[in-house]
Amino acid sequence: MSSYYGNYDAVNTMHDEELLKHFQNGIGCRVFILSPSFPFMFIGEILSIVEDALEIFVETTHFAQLENRTWVMHIDNIEVFYIERPGEPRIPELNDLQ
Amino acid sequence: MIRRYHVVAIPIRIVVNNFGDHNPDGRMYVLKENESKVKELVRKNPVTPVELVQPLTIRANAGDIVEILFENQLPFAAGMHFQEADYNVLTSDGANVGLNPSSLADCGETILYQINTTNEGIYFFTDLGNVSSTEEGSNIQGLFGALLVERRGSWWTDPETGEALNSGVFADIHHPFLPSFREYAWFFNDEMEVDDLTGNRPINSHTNQEAESFHGVNYRYEPLHNRLRLVREGVVSPEVEGEEVHHDSWVFGDPATPILRGYKGDPAVIRLIHGASKETHVFHYHVHQWPRDPNTLNSEILDAQAISPQSHYNIIPLYGLGSLQGAIGDAIIHCHLYPHFEVGMWGINRIFDTLQDGSQCYPNGIPIAPLQPLPDRPVPPSPTIERPGFPNFIPGKVGCKAPRPPLGIVGGREMTELERNAAVPNARPGAVFVDSCLGNPVVVEFDVSMIELPIVYNKQGWNDPKGRIYVLDKDLDDVLSGKKEPEPLVLHIPAGSCIRMNFTNRLPHVLDGDAFQLVTRTYETGFHIHFVKFDVLVADGASVGWNYDSSVLPGETIRYEWFADTELKAFFFHDHLFPVSHQQHGVFGAGIIQPRFSQFFESRTGEETDHGTQVTVRNPIIPNYRDLSLFIQDFALLFDKDGKPLQPPDFPGSLADPGVFAVNYKNEPLQFRLGEDCDPAYSFSSFVNGDPVTPILRAYEGDPIRIRLLQGAQEESHSFNIHGLKWPRERPSNDTVLQSQQHIGISESFTFEMEIPRAGDYLWAFETEEDIWNGTWGLIRTFDLEVEDLIPLLDRPLPPPRTEPLPIVTGKPPALADPQSTLPPEVAHNAPIRRYRVVAFQTPIIYNSYGDHDPFGIVFALEEDVEDILSGKKNPEPLVLRGNVGDLVEVTLTSRLKFELFPFQDGIHPYPPVKEQAFYPPSLRISLHVNLLDYDVTTSSGDTVGFNPDQTVGLGEEITYRWHVSANVGTCAMWDVADLRNHRSFGTFGAFIAEPRFSTYHDPYTLESVKAGANVIIRNQFFQAAFREFVLIMHDGVRLVDKQGQLIVDPLAGTIPEADPEDLEVDTYDFGSRGFNYRSERLINRFREHPVLRDLFSSKVFGDPATPVFEAYPGDPIFIRLTNPSERRRSHTFHLHGHKWKFDPRELDSNSQSFIGHIVAGDAQDLLIIGGAGGRFNFPGDYMYRSGNIRWDIEQGMWGILRVHDQIQQHLPPLSNE
Known part of the structure; x- marks a missing residue:
């Protein structure tokens, strides 16, 4: 394998490591995630990081039937995310019976 | 593999129902092996339908070569032209086109066709040897069929016997590693010749005039006019009016039209085919939904679908028979165009919950034919005396109209013992035999009434003195006193809601007669809904087959329960008891299942609301938008300001295109918009003629909008266009094509999402000549500066304060536009x-x-x-x-x-x-x-x-x-x-x-x-x-x-x-x-x-x-x-x-x-x-x-x-x- 691909792997490894660190720092925070897989949108609290997957207690998804339970998501399956840290904009509290 | 069929085209008498209506000059394709049998059966049964007389349905697998030996016994050259097939056009086109050799067979001759079935699907076939549209033609008289191509490796059996099957509209399809499913071929055909028992054209016993032409399914039709005769002659329930019991098996027994039988949860495919010859129908299937294009997950979901002659679609109901909630009972399938529905274009999907082995009978004593369970599905429980299964737990009386449901009617009855045994443990009003909300509690409740009131449609005073509309009870006084304009009721509901509807019938007992209609005793009415999940036995808002009659009498209130399991689109609702009589007076509306967490506001005042044809929707996650509903209507039975009927039919009660057209109970005919100069070029100009009375949908520049397009009444196709905007055809897909026009038939529902790039007036129009001439157009008005009576969307920049006055009516044509002063939105600065x-x-x-x-x-x-x-x-x-x-x-x-x-x-x-x-x-x-x-x-x-x-x-x-x-x-x-x-x-x-x-x-x-x-x-x-x-x-x-x-x-x-x-x-x-x-x-x-x-x-x-x-x-x-x-x-x-x-x-x-x-x-x-x-x-x-x-x-x-x-x-x- 050429060194080009070797470097490419290294960049990906660093990228994944930093991403995991970022989520690690977010344990206990609320997170908003968009994923290409059903049910596409998640809001909840990051519980832990298991290898390269997130354990999230999901309070809101697209479907009420899939809420209030723990979801495990692989980081590669996260397209968009936002971790709500103290002092930063709040992820809305969503309620069916506003 | 090579599959071979020997097909014969024969002249045949087609008896289309049990009343002896028949086509003496029918023509059909039949397998050679059945030819003498079918001829003999028809000879012996000249006035009753013969099962084998049906559109020929044969099967093959994808990748097969199918050889058809075609034999022609008709008195003219004929052939078989296959759609979707790959074939040599010089030998197997089934036609005689251009410079090709003829691939038709003359009378008495045979020809061999070779067809490659590359993909699975419907390979419709018909004749092109005789394309006459008269009774001398072939296609119009029944000469069509289908080769159904299944997945490679499939085989098929008879649903009654479980034995192998060579042809037939119904089959069970099996595969070594895919689920078995029920396959039902459903052929619409219209305009076929039909005579009654006496050999004359059938008479409508309500009007005493000739009945509407044949509109049927699989060579059968079950018109109201025949069943009505039994009522009028006192054979059955003489106290009923007629239309409300048209589909009621308690009164009349089952129809002659197809009954698609299955068990709850069975996977199924309806092969929907339009065999012939003229009309574009709307196929509607109660309780169920399906993807428009079953091959892609990004398809729009439908429960009503327009279909034109010689076209076809695969209807694969999501979750199988009974849908997600697992409903049991009779789900009617029909053409939603009311004149077609009334004249017999309907059938039933019957969903059993107990095993049918041939030992049971329907309540009227007719044996229930056996139905093999699908081999890979659990065998349904056998019926017992305590739990006889549908329909035998329903306390109806044969010859009388269906009973009302238990629990649902306020002040009504409790359950019988048999009903209690059949009910779900938490049976409640509107959800007795299935838990339609899947365990979710009711979170949205509406109180709605149906009322009659005069409605004025335009400034010239065109009016419907007998308008009939749905109104929220809280708005009753305001609408009746004229404080609120009547408009079609549009309810807004967040997805995931369990909905309770308390529906009160406040109509008079009688719809009065006039130049358009005969006096009709519309004494009961219901609230039939599309799309949402419900218990079809008790909440269909209809009276179908062996189900209950889920409507109510004047002064009564009935409770329904529905579940909006996910964000749907606009779901249509209307009455299913007397729609032919009064839906065109305004009896329609829609619920819109909006994204979860949405809030709805009146766009003018900013007040929170739960209904309205124009609202502003706020959502914490997705962009806010304007939600705008348009209902096209035909058969609007209007009078001018002097009481002269507009476009009355030849005789009252005729369904031959009476009345005019409108949108949301309004129209703006072009004949009144000529202006002083009498120049049609300014008919749409508000400078010359003022704004139209039809809906003006209002927004600010850049706002996202969702247009909900529906058709409220009654028979015809319409073409919706927006000038200057476009939207994706398949809404869930990012790849789909863009369009700015949509065909619509009654009961179809479309949602168009787009943004309005720039301020200005955009024309929306149902733009075929006669529609727009009679006023089916309006505007989307987009402002670049703030206006007082339109709230901005909170997630968009606030519109700048108004610095120039709004334009006013001058009566004069506007100045010429100067396109060179502006560029189209988003054009590149150096565009070629x-x-x-x-x-x-x-x-x-x-x-x-x-x-x-x-x-x-x-x-x-x-x-x-x-x-x-x-x-x-x-x-x-x-x-x-x-x-x-x-x-x-x-x-x-x-x-x-x-x-x-x-x-x-x-x-x-x-x-x-x-x-x-x-x-x-x-x-x-x-x-x-x-x-x-x-x-x-x-x-x-x-x-x-x-x-x-x-x-x-x-x-x-x-x-x-x-x-x-x-x-x-x-x-x-x-x-x-x-x-x-x-x-x-x-x-x-x-x-x-x-x-x-x-x-x-x-x-x-x-x-x-x-x-x-x-x-x-x-x-x-x-x-x-x-x-x-x-x-x-x-x-x-x-x-x-x-x-x-x-x-x-x-x-x-x-x-x-x-x-x-x-x-x-x-x-x-x-x-x-x-x-x-x-x-x-x-x-x-x-x-x-x-x-x-x-x-x-x-x-x-x-x-x-x-x-x-x-x-x-x-x-x-x-x-x-x-x-x-x-x-x-x-x-x-x-x-x-x-x-x-x-x-x-x-x-x-x-x-x-x-x-x-x-x-x-x-x-x-x-x-x-x-x-x-x-x-x-x-x-x-x-x-x-x-x-x-x-x-x-x-x-x-x-x-x-x-x-x-x-x-x-x-x-x-x-x-x-x-």
């Missing part, structure tokens, strides 16, 4: 500019070699071609312009229209007719509107609409429109909007084709560069490839005269051999001649010269048709650009023999098909032919393109040829030589 100079002028157009012509043609042409056309050197063709993606197209338009060259200078345009004829003189102004391109709507849409400046041109004026080809939108329709009555059908239309970037356009014969034209080669520098592009402009409503100058009154003038005397009544919108690209090869001309039906498409006998003969070599990449810019309401099917394309050309997974359905004004399609010319196997020969409407398109000239040469022709350079 492509310029065209177009002239509109009058010239005769010759439609065929027999001398049929339009002496008053009006055309658009490039300036450089005008002289050649006027001198007769060129016979005009519709203007086809092109541009590449990214181009800024500048089209300079001038008018050379002369008043003295218009045919109807007195301002009365008599033919083709429209309803409510009135003075409307021809305009000398003209414009060019194009759909799907981007432009500033205030300068370049070609419409003088609302408070926009004038975008039409008169003599001595010119305008240069600026259009931006922002995306690869393919075919765009072009037409004039200055005078839709006096211009369009004379030829003021064309097409614009958006090509890929870096494309160049060339003449296919000289290879020279060209600027315009319907037949070109497109070369592309980027792809280093070329394709042939054929533009087909399908149009109708043409006024032709023959070579003696006599007016040709099509369709009847074109009927072969001659029109049935009984068909002399033609709907207004069927009048006029039709064809492709200003040409029409009317078969009657050929028939007069050589009266041999089988030869009518033969070029060897007649030479090539006048319609385009497009040429290619086998395998040439070809793109067909198909559009219908003009103009009438009758929908057409387009079919090209031997070729297929993707239903959605942008979606790789999309279904491939050989037809386009329900084509109507504004439609634009891109057909990228799979495999290129000659289809997948590149067979050379002549391929017919044509309409699928046997009545009345093909005879009238809507056909042509795609010629695929096997040898290099000197006149046609091959693509490979470039």
Whole structure:
């Protein structure tokens, strides 16, 4: 394998490591995630990081039937995310019976 | 593998119901092995239906070669033409087209067809030896069927016996590793000959006039008029009125029409096929939903679907029979067009919850035929005395109407013991035998009543004295006192909600009689809903089969429960007991399942609300939007201000297109908008005539909007267009094509999502000629500055404060627009500019070699071609312009229209007719509107609409429109909007084709560069490839005269051999001649010269048709650009023999098909032919393109040829030589 691909792997490894660190720092925070897989949108609290997957207690998804339970998501399956840290904009509290 | 069938075409008496109605001259295909059996059964049963008399349904697997030995016993040459199949067109086309050898069989002869079944699906077949639309024709009399192609490795069995099956409309399909499923073939057909027992045309016992023509399913129909006779003669429940029990098996027993039987949860496929011959129907299936394109997950979800003649769809209900909630009972399936429904176009999907082994009976003692459980599904429990299963736990009485449901009616009854045994543990009002909300509690509750009140439809006082509408109870006083305008009820509900509906019937017992209708005792009514999950036995708002009657009497309240399991779209609701009698008075509305967490606000005041046709939706996650609902109506039974009925039928109670048209109980007829100058060019101008009373949907520049498009009443197709905006066709998909037009039939529901890029007035219109003439149009008004009575969307920048006053009505035409002062939205600063100079002028157009012509043609042409056309050197063709993606197209338009060259200078345009004829003189102004391109709507849409400046041109004026080809939108329709009555059908239309970037356009014969034209080669520098592009402009409503100058009154003038005397009544919108690209090869001309039906498409006998003969070599990449810019309401099917394309050309997974359905004004399609010319196997020969409407398109000239040469022709350079 050429060194080009070797470097490419290294960049990906660093990228994944930093991403995991970022989520690690977010344990206990609320997170908003968009994923290409059903049910596409998640809001909840990051519980832990298991290898390269997130354990999230999901309070809101697209479907009420899939809420209030723990979801495990692989980081590669996260397209968009936002971790709500103290002092930063709040992820809305969503309620069916506003 | 090779599969062989021996098929015979035979004449047969078709008995269509148990009342002995029959077609004495039926024709059908049957397997040879059943021929003598079916003939014998029919001989022995002359007045009862024979099971074997059904549209022939045979099966094969994908990848098979199917050999059909076809034997013809009919008294004319006939054949079998297969749609979707790959075959050698010279031997297996089942037709006699162009220069091909005939692949028809003469009377008494046989022919062998070989068909490749490459893909699974419906391979519809019919005859093309005799395309007469009269009772002497073949297709119209029943000669059609289907080859159903299953997945490789499948086999099929009889659902009753479990034994192998060679043919039949019902089968169980099995596969080694895929789930078994129920397969039901459902063939609509209309206009077939039918006589009653006495041999006369059936009589409607309500009106005592001749009944509506045959509209049925699988050669059966179950009209109300027959069942009504049993009521009137006291055989059954004499106290009922009739319509409310039409589908009630307790009163009448089961219908003769198909009953699709299965067990709860069974996977199922309905092969929905329109066999013949004229109408575009809407297939609606209670309780269930399905993807429009089952091949892709990104498809829109439907529960009602329009279907045109000779087209077909796979209906795969999600979650199997009974849907997600697991409903049991009878789910009616019907054509939603009420006159068709009333005359018998319906059947039932019967969902059992207990095992049927042949030992049970229906309540009326008729044995229940056995039904094999699907082998890979759990066997349903056997019935017991305590738990007999559906329908035997329902406490009904045979011969009387169905009982009311337990629990649901306020103050009503409790459950019987048998009902309690059958009920779910938490049975409650409106959800007794299934937990429709899947365990979720009720979170939304509505109190709704149905009331009668007079409704005024426009400023001229057109009114419906017996309007009937749904109203929220909290609004009752305001609506009845006139404080609130009546509008269709639209409820807004967040997804995931369990909904409780408390519905009160506040109607009078009687719908009074008048010029339109006979007195009808509409004493009960219900609230039938689409899309949401519910218990069909008790909450259907209907009375179907052996179900309960889930309606209520005046003064009573019934409770229903529904579940909106996910974000749906607008779900239609209406009454299912007396819809034929009163839905056209306004009995319709919609619920909209909005995204979760949404809040709804009145757009004017900002007050929170839960209903309304125009609301602003706020959502914490997705962008906020404006939600706008439009309901088109036909059969609006209106009176003018003096009490004169508008368009009454010949006799009260007739369903032959009474009344006029409206949108949301309003209309704005063009006849009242001529202004002082009497110029139609300003009919849409608010400067001249003020704003229309029809809905004006309001937003700020940049706002996202969702349009909910529905049809509330009653029978006809409509064509919705928005000028200047476009939306994705399949809403869940990012890849789908864009459109700015949508066909709609009653009960269909569409959601269009888009953003409004720029301020201005956008025209929305149901834009076929008769619709818009009678006022089915309005505006989308978009403001760039703040207005007092429109709240802004909170997630968008606030509109700047108003610095200039809003425009006001002046009574004078607005100033000419200056398109050079603005650019289209989002155009690049250095966009390449492509310029065209177009002239509109009058010239005769010759439609065929027999001398049929339009002496008053009006055309658009490039300036450089005008002289050649006027001198007769060129016979005009519709203007086809092109541009590449990214181009800024500048089209300079001038008018050379002369008043003295218009045919109807007195301002009365008599033919083709429209309803409510009135003075409307021809305009000398003209414009060019194009759909799907981007432009500033205030300068370049070609419409003088609302408070926009004038975008039409008169003599001595010119305008240069600026259009931006922002995306690869393919075919765009072009037409004039200055005078839709006096211009369009004379030829003021064309097409614009958006090509890929870096494309160049060339003449296919000289290879020279060209600027315009319907037949070109497109070369592309980027792809280093070329394709042939054929533009087909399908149009109708043409006024032709023959070579003696006599007016040709099509369709009847074109009927072969001659029109049935009984068909002399033609709907207004069927009048006029039709064809492709200003040409029409009317078969009657050929028939007069050589009266041999089988030869009518033969070029060897007649030479090539006048319609385009497009040429290619086998395998040439070809793109067909198909559009219908003009103009009438009758929908057409387009079919090209031997070729297929993707239903959605942008979606790789999309279904491939050989037809386009329900084509109507504004439609634009891109057909990228799979495999290129000659289809997948590149067979050379002549391929017919044509309409699928046997009545009345093909005879009238809507056909042509795609010629695929096997040898290099000197006149046609091959693509490979470039």
